[in-house]
Amino acid sequence: MLGFQKRGLNTLRLLLSLLLPAAWQAGSGQLRYSVPEEAKHGTFVGRIAQDLGLELAELVPRLFRVELCGRSAECSIHLEVIVDRPLRVFHVEVEVNDINDNPPVFSLKEQRLLIAESKQLDSHFPLEGASDADIEANAVLTYRLSQNEYFSLESPVSSRPTKRLSLILKKPLDREKTPEFKMLLTATDGGKPELTGTVQLFVQVLDVNDNDPEFDQLEYQVKLVENAVKETLVIKLNATDRDEGINGEVTYSLKSVKPGGRHFFTLDESNGEVRVNGTLDYEENNFYEIEVQATDKGNPPMAGHCTVWVEILDINDNSPEVTVTSLSLPVREDTQPGTVIAVISVSDLDSGVNGQVTCSLTSTVPFKIVSTFKNYYSLVLDSHLDRESISNYDLVVTARDGGLPSLWASATVSVEVADVNDNAPAFAQPEYTVFVKENNPPGSHIFTVCARDADAQENALVSYSLVERRVGERALSSYVSVHAESGKVFALQPLDREELELLQFQVSARDSGVPALGSNVTLQVFVLDENDNAPALLAPWTPGTMASVSELVSRSVGAGHVVTKVRAVDADCGYNAWLSYELQASAGVARSPFHVGLYTGEISTTRALDESDEPRQRLLVLVKDHGEPARTATATFLVLLVESGQTPKSSLRSPAEGTSLEVTLVDINVYLIIAICAVSSLFVLTLLLYMALRCSAIHTEDTCGPGKPRLVCSSAVGTWSYSKQRPQRVCSGEGPPKMDLMAFSPSLPPDLDKDEREKQDPGSNHPGQVIFNHVNT
Template sequence: MPRQNLLMKMKQEISDMVFTLEGRMGMRCLLLSFLLLAAWEAGSGQLHYSVPEEAKHGTFVGRIAQDLGLELAELVPRLFRVASKSRADLLEVNLQNGVLFVNSRIDREELCGRSAECSIHLEVIVDRPLQVFHVEVEVKDINDNPPVFPVTEQRLLIYESRLPDSLFPLEGASDADVGSNSILTYKLSSSEHFALDVKTNSDDNKQIGLLLRKSLDREEVSEHNLFLTATDGGKPELTGAVQLLVTVLDVNDNAPSFEQSEYEVRIFENADNGTTLIRLNASDRDEGANGAISYSFNSLVSPTVIDRFIIDPSTGEVAIQGNLDFEQVNLYKIRIDATDKGHPPMVGHCTVLVKVLDNNDNVPQIALTSLSLPVREDAQFGTVIALISVSDLDAGVNGHVTCSLTPHVPFKLVSTFKNYYSLVLDSALDRESVSAYELVVTARDGGSPSLWATASVSVEVADVNDNAPAFAQPEYTVFVKENNPPGCHIFTVSARDADAQENALVSYSLVERRVGERALSSYVSVHAESGKVYALQPLDHEELELLQFQVSARDAGVPPLGSNVTLQVFVLDENDNVPALLASRAGGSGGAVSELVPRSVGAGHVVTKVRAVDADSGYNAWLSYELQPAAGGARSPFRVGLYTGEISTTRALDEADAPLQRLLVLVKDHGEPALSATATVLVSLVESGQAPKASSRALAGAADPKAALVDVNVYLIVAICAVSSLLVLTLLLYTALRCSAPPTEVACGPGKATLVCSSAVGSWSYSQQRRQRVCSGEGPPKTDLMAFSPSLQPNPVVAGLSEQQDSNEDHCDREILDDLKLEWCIVLHLKVAQGPLED
């Protein structure tokens, strides 16, 4: 018995022993059984089982899950399945108990024909992770086929002149079984004239013939009726029989004879039609017509022989007339008769064995199974992508197949078992570089010349969320005019993601933070899909010059990835604020100021000064003053400084001037269009002795002007000292924080609030009470000092830049005024107005 059969039998007997003795002998028997099973597994390269053919449905074959070391609970989750190249429905596995059983009728003769060994090769495939096991199930033969003769009746013509011991060949029976079940013994019914002759030829086939033991007498018995019985070696025995009808002929008493009873011929399967296999030569001792021989195929030869070969009746030359195929039939047994022309004719017999030699005429075949596609780009090295099996119908080296993979890709072929390969991952994948691979598997046999076949495998790389959305630049600068309509579109951010599908689906959102006392989301919003940024409310340059915030782009992957971009939104000023008059002496728009002027003053005497501010910035806040013509066209003795607002006399006053002068001052900015306000100044002309008293009454009974001026100077000095101390302290704290903390990503530019003071050389005005500046850090709001010179050309773009501020630092110290309240600026303004700024 072969080693595999012995191992299978041992395993089956051990399993039966375990179940029989489990209750009797306990753990000792179980331990012994497991040791024997381990010894069996160590001696075999794969699982082997055996099952008799014609077994009923449900017949136990083996505990395949247990023998493979798999847990029953993981069979279903891991997609346990059994595949077979041929007749996959013959065997099945119960996923509940892991038992391999017979699923449908197994006919060994149908499955393997006359092959001595017959087995079913199973591929056991387990996914998650992918594993492949190979199982051989041997199909054992049972004696289910009786011997069969090719015909139910054989007729023999025997001349009465034939001598005893003459042999007449008979066609034997065939048995579809194998082994001892196909070993046939023959028995002939009793006869005094005939006996059965059985010989074994070179290929272990039995040649049977009818042996003449006693001379025939046609006149006594002209026909003999015999029965030939064939019995196989199975248990129980099966038999088959054929009737032999022997007709005794008279006359010609010498039959043709061949030099050999059997001839052997070898021919390649690719031999051309008409190729001569052999030339037979039979001889006959008779003369004349009784010695003339013709050759023919025996009447019992199969139709396949007649289709493939032809014999010349005159020469005995056997030639090919059809295509030979080693893979279909590799051996032909041709029975040839040599018949003389006597009356009656006599026949001689021989057998020609034609052995067909293999030629490399079959291209290898490639089969792809269990494709694990697509492959994630983060798959680990060694991940099994596909299972590949190759086969070749040729024999020997012509059927030896090797596989290769092209082109040079991050995959490789690994041989697993005989003609089975696994396509595995050999290096890292990157979908963004290569999203799919077209692989070509080439199978080449060992013939000369070799034949090859290819199979294409498309491996798609599945995306993994490994790329965050990316903006074209880290920061964008946006300019928006103030007083925009609510909900207007101010900018569009766009980020691209190199991933695919939902991993590349980008959504946008604001990075929420506080802008002063309010949330950022109350100022702007961003559309989640388009990335459009909208201003939710009108922006006010006087309230907010710079709005700096971040927009986040995040993809829809798991886990999601994101990145941020910074937007700096500069709010551009528009001329939307009317100049406002300052101080109680000037009053508001439409108010009046009373001033007492002695008639004795000369030209150039400063009567008063009109002070105004504009909340805008730049040229929109640059103010000019004009004196409106008096009613009636009379020429006024007063004038107003174009940029200073100082009202002074143009000439010496005389008695002809009206005692009450009503001056209308127009204050106008330089915006487009310009906005203006008016101030009314009532100038009373009095005698020189009345001027101080009137002036004192105009000041509402206030204390001595010199004392008031001293008070103002004291307040100014205190304010300057306080601000200077605060500035020094702030610089020290700022330096300490910069040295101790890492630099932040967002930088804030200086705020731009404007203080404009008037002088003979230029105009300076405080533009607003409080200018709030927004940046990524928190800090106190600041005011700023802006200077304009009458000699400069109007330019609304550069009017607010720091260069113009630096050109007038002789009149106002920007560092000192940085944190001044509105009141302090007014005090400073009053102080500067009392004397020339050049001093």
């Protein structure tokens, strides 16, 4: 009737039929109508268009409509119904439901799109969607696109109101084939029945620089000798572009040179020539991958690519290399032959025969090289080692390649030989002879032993010790000691030659190796004599007493008659035991008729006795050795002069007691006979004893070893005596003690006067002297 929308008109009618009549006034763009109450259906309310001053012909083009609720999803009217008698008020709500009475409408009759042919697939192009005046399901729109193979449609989703309607490219465009597309876009609402709206789509394909430059080949292979000179041509490349004009003009550039060799090559950007720019080395890189790009001058520019494979040919310009690894150093000298000492690897950066390497070792060494694998060798011990002979080897390993000319290199391996304890300490000689004066201070240093060990470090660290044994009744360690580190030998107590002439013992030297090795050396310590013993008188004198000995002499004896003999012995040796005798002058006696032999000790008359001589002659004999200082002893004789033919009796009483001795001639003869027999027996006994001692000495020499030195003591010339009165302990100190016996034979010329002979030096005037000295060895 007035173009009202159906929903608004029906609602208006219902409202007008219920409202009380009211007056509507026009003013300020508003209309007011009054409708009587209980107006009937179809009651005239008012002419809206006329009241608003609108022409009927303008209503439809201007989309004249009456909206009761607009775009609201809910539309309802609230009414109050009032009745009187009694007065009651009723509230009434009237809901107005939408119907699908509006189709989808596009704002434009057609949409035009400009798309470059270079657009990528799945590219999105936004479209203007349609609108629907209805609400809810009646306003839900779906879109579809007319059938084509290049484009698809992406519709908005109600859950994502910001997502727009878009056209999606599904197939690459080519303007040269299809420059334009026409498609129909249809929008359909969700009402019942459906209402639709359409719009025409025009897609114009824009021409772009869509042809890449193309090379003759995708890959090129080139061979180039290493060390090629600079500016050597590698290859000339050519690329073409199907485009015309500026889009077909091509320039060249290096994209990459692998591995890392861009500075080795240059590329002319206009003509595509690749040239050598640096020194190529096969050993550094034997292959290069050069990627070249050809680019046209279109907008946007297009590019084509190719790869140049450059193979570098080898020449023999590298010497072999030798590497020694896994060294097992130092090498013990007891290492068995065949043991691997080191691993040797050789290499040559060249190829082919230029890289084939042979390995050799210095000759005349106890090592050899064994090939274990290609370019790998083992350094093997070939024979036994002796560190004491050679402690270090400098081995030269030489590697030579097969090129022409051949190149070589060498490496030096220093092999140190480690010591093992295979050498015992050694002394310079098997035994040493040491001379020590007796009466030495306790703890005095008497000798130093030294042993050398050919080994090294701990194996050569030597310590010394005594080989303990017994010396007689005492331990060896009570006499001497040895310092463990220095080897100094000390005498722990004063030595006494009269007790011990020779001390023989062993010192042991041992190293600190595991196990320890050792050796012994023998020390023979001879105790040198000092003049520490005075002469001792033999019987009939009693040691420690000053008693005199009496002798009877007939006055009828002549000059040279031997009255008696002084016997003395000195426990010392040599000059210290060489005794001389002097007769001390008696007080008041002008010239004594007696004389004592200087070295024999015989007391004899110097003249014939006469009546004027005193019947009692007291003779004092001084016995003196030749030591420094000299030591002495005195012997007193009482000589009784008797008349010829008188047979006096001897008395055993000492003249010191003031009694006279009476000795009969018969007694004297008896004494002489007894003395002669005793002397004879003593001589025979001496010979037997000497033979026994010689046999014992031979046996002892066999036990102690050959060539043992002996001490020989000298004594007074022309006399015989014992060199000692007590046992002497020598050598090992074992076995029974022996008596040293010395016998002398003067062998003097018979024509010399006895007194003169006694005054001569025994050393120069007694060439026939024979000395026997038996030492227990």
